Amino acid sequence: MRGGVVNGAARLEEQFGARLLDRVEFRGELTYRVASDDWMEVLRFCRDDPELAFDQLDCLLGDHLPERTEAPFDVVAHLVSHTHGHRLRVKTALKEGQNLPTITGLWPSAGFDERETWEMYGIVFAGHPDLRRLLTIEDFEGYPLRKEFPIQGTVGGRIRTDLRGKI
């Protein structure tokens, strides 16, 4: 089925087995959770395997789940294959301050997404060619999409005018 559950899912499970930590199927969408150490390898396999052939990264985003205290951050990648027409979601959990290798080498379109995830959540993508703030100004403090960041007011979102001209 186009746009539905990936046909090559068995191929992925056969290759990685227990290294796929969790498999969720919801509303016809398939999600795999992997360890952050396997992130690069699984995604590379997804791109290069002819049965999976995910040639496009639809989007990459961060997520914050403060109730999951040991590893409160998620990075979610949505893959799409033009050859087979199927989609897949791959997730990994991260601790506060933990790095993730960049996937700009696999899909260059991840560049902006990773910059956005870094500035909004503080997740560092190791090896990213140009990890600067993207949507907010350079001297913005705090990570706006974390749940503890207030939606109104000036706390935590102070703009450091004293740094103007020095950066």
Added chain:
Amino acid sequence: MSEARPTLEELKRRKALSRQRVERSGEVMTVSMGPQHPSMHGVYRAELDLDGEVIVAVRPEIGNLHRGVEKLCEERTYHQIIPITDRLDYLASFVMNHGYCEAVEKLMGVEVPPRGRYIRTLAAELCRIANHIMWLGIHIMDLGTQTFFCICFRDREYILDLLEMLTGARLTHSFGRIGGVAKDLPDGFDRRCRKVIDFLPRRVAEYERIVKHNRIYYKRAKGVGIFTSEDCFAWRVTGPPLRSAGVARDLRRDEPYAAYDEMDFEVAVEYNADVYDRFLVRMKEIRESCKIVRQCLDNLPDGPFVASDAVHALPLKKNVLRDSAAMIQDFYQVFQGPLAPKGEVYRAIEAPKGEMGVYIRSEGGAHPARIHFATPSFYHGQAVPPLVEGEMISDMVAIFASVDVVLGDCDR
């Protein structure tokens, strides 16, 4: 004007040939283009490194229009988010409503009645026509003519009048609702819409007479800004730029939503992957959209236009103003909000500019725990460096306009 379809290798060869035609002097000058530059389509800024007239490197800078849409959505109920989605791509705001509503319906399992699906299809195609006409006017204006811009805006006005009649607003429609649309077609809409749809293809023929065989346009657009299908996949460039590279990918056909699976239309494809073919693709798409709108009017089913699902959908507005129970339900739905099941969905639709995806993660409450809009302009704005590096600076405006970036969509 028929040509043989170039293969991917041929396109790659042409791309390499068209870029870096002159010897480099080695002296690099940095020029800042935008955010106030008239051809930057909003507040996009690019730092260009120039060697003579050749662009060596580009550093795009976005975010001047960032409004924190995703953060705002986390504090609102599912109904309250709809007006925010209008402000993403404000040139086709109904399509943005539509994409969001499709995602919420997938999450909640809401079935849209046939009439609602048809009205959605109709409104989305009207938005697509308005967007493409606007794009054409601005694209041609970037290349140096003023009159044609006015011609395009005159014709866009007819579509905006129709949308105003249908939704009550000209730009930010907020017309989508969870489970359908806000209103039924008004009286007299059918006749007026048919009139516009009948003459628009003639207008498109007129545009083509003015632009397609225009020697100046041909020379500035043909073979400029070649972006092959491989590049498009790598940089997530979708929509008309992808279809101009010979890939017949259109989510309206490939992952049908609304009433597109019942429509008879062709996916517009061209093969040379340059600025000129992106123009041709959009002109074809206007014609196809007119066809779809006509089919919607012809086959419009009877029945409700919004789901009568009291748990998730809003009650009809006319009842809200008369009936206190409906008013309480309306109030409850908007401010307490419908509860979504725990889970996550991703739904992509074909917006006029490319594929627009909406990701929602719900923890079972009345607010989404995380919402993300994967908007086409964001990725098209990112793809500007590989698109223009090696080209001449005067082609920068043509190429940048040809991928169609709207900064409200880009910065979110």
